[in-house]
Amino acid sequence: MPDHDAPPATGDTPYADLTPDLVLDAIEAFGHRVDGRLLQLNSYENRVFQIGLEDGGMAVAKFYRAGRWTDEQILEEHAFAQELLDAEVPAVPPLPLALVPERVPAEAAGGPPGTVRLMGTPPTLGVLGAHRLALSPRRGGRSPELEDPDVLRWLGRFLARMHTVGARRPFAHRLTMGVAETGRAARDSLADCPLLPPDQRPQWLAVADQALDLADEAFARVDGLRLRRLHGDCHPGNILWTPEGPHFVDLDDACMGPAVQDFWMLLSGEASERTRQLDALLDGYESVCEFDWRELKLIEPLRTLRLIHHSAWIARRWHDPAFPAAFPWFDSGVYWQQQADALRQQIDLMSRVDDTPSWLID
CATH class of the missing domain: 1.10.510.10 (Transferase(Phosphotransferase) domain 1)
Structure with missing residues (x-):
């Protein structure tokens, strides 16, 4: 469950309540079981985490900064990534999400209408309280050798x-x-x-x-x-x-x-x-x-x-x-x-x- 002692998120500190527990709970609330592995990746604008899944795989969760993009802009990003993959251009579109009510943290479940919802066709953007998130497969690699x-x-x-x-x-x-x-x-x-x-x-x-x-x-x-x-x-x-x-x-x-x-x-x-x-x-x-x-x-x-x-x-x-x-x-x-x-x-x-x-x- 989320850390009840975490400070509330505000416009100035949008990620203040984004504790490890909340991150993992959010992933499970949207249909992907986790195994507890979590590593925060470098990102100033958003908050990005490498997540271990129960089936042994790894995924990357992106929590979007509030107020930067509209829902429509984020969904266009997701659709473009899928369109590229469909055209056999290497891209990593987000995974589909599915709401699992019994996994939703109690604080969010008891919120006003719209506090927890899915967006997109298929759903790829999850909303949990003040946070919007997407989950993508992890893809490895190294820096390109641009001198070649x-x-x-x-x-x-x-x-x-x-x-x-x-x-x-x-x-x-x-x-x-x-x-x-x-x-x-x-x-x-x-x-x-x-x-x-x-x-x-x-x-x-x-x-x-x-x-x-x-x-x-x-x-x-x-x-x-x-x-x-x-x-x-x-x-x-x-x-x-x-x-x-x-x-x-x-x-x-x-x-x-x-x-x-x-x-x-x-x-x-x-x-x-x-x-x-x-x-x-x-x-x-x-x-x-x-x-x-x-x-x-x-x-x-x-x-x-x-x-x-x-x-x-x-x-x-x-x-x-x-x-x-x-x-x-x-x-x-x-x-x-x-x-x-x-x-x-x-x-x-x-x-x-x-x-x-x-x-x-x-």
Whole structure:
């Protein structure tokens, strides 16, 4: 049973009552018997646990942060994962859930209507009190060797297959990667943020506005830009490699956007290294489907949006005790000076005559 001494969850501390007992009880309430094994995995945004099942298998339980996604947005994530798997694209959709009334914790069972319910067809999202959760099979793997051109070509083919499925239809509820929704909304949320020191505020806002204007112009120059459903947060930490090839950890940040959004975070190192990496990725990608090479002009604008969005994300989560502990320098003048300098560098990169990333032409 849940720990009755646990503090209540609030908007500032949404996981305060998420004790090990409650986690295991929640899994059993939604139809999966556990054997008591539980390991919390790294995740700032959600709470994610590796769970031992009674049949000897392992699963991963994700407890979604309250207020971040709507139910409809989460169910679109689940449906996209299933659609990918149905198209034989390696993906890990959530397991179906089934409500087991006798396993529901007494505190939740006695709550108002809707306190305990299932959502989705088939049901993949469970609601237990203040918590929403999904359960997926555990899939192992290691980090991809991104210095290997053959690995990059394989990743390129994998992304092409994902994007082919993603282009079939749009998301109806999830976000669109763009300057307005991703960049300016983040900038505006920081404009009056007390964590942005007053002596750094004018210069940071000035360079953020200039950078966002240039990003807007870059997007406008790609006439007829095609948006599709994407992974959205495609960095090496979100890819696991197995002998059968790659798969993504999850689709929590799946969104509508240009295909290149799923490329640029896989590139690192000196200019020559990034160029070779991109060449290998696109070589694999174009063996499956066509890539709009004009989108390469959006790499630095997309990097700019991520810089601003990341700061806004930390600020929005500051009342969660995990965030001040993880980012103790966030409200310092040094951090915001560094962010302003990073945006100035982005302004320089986006101000090139043809706005093609300089490392592709140097």
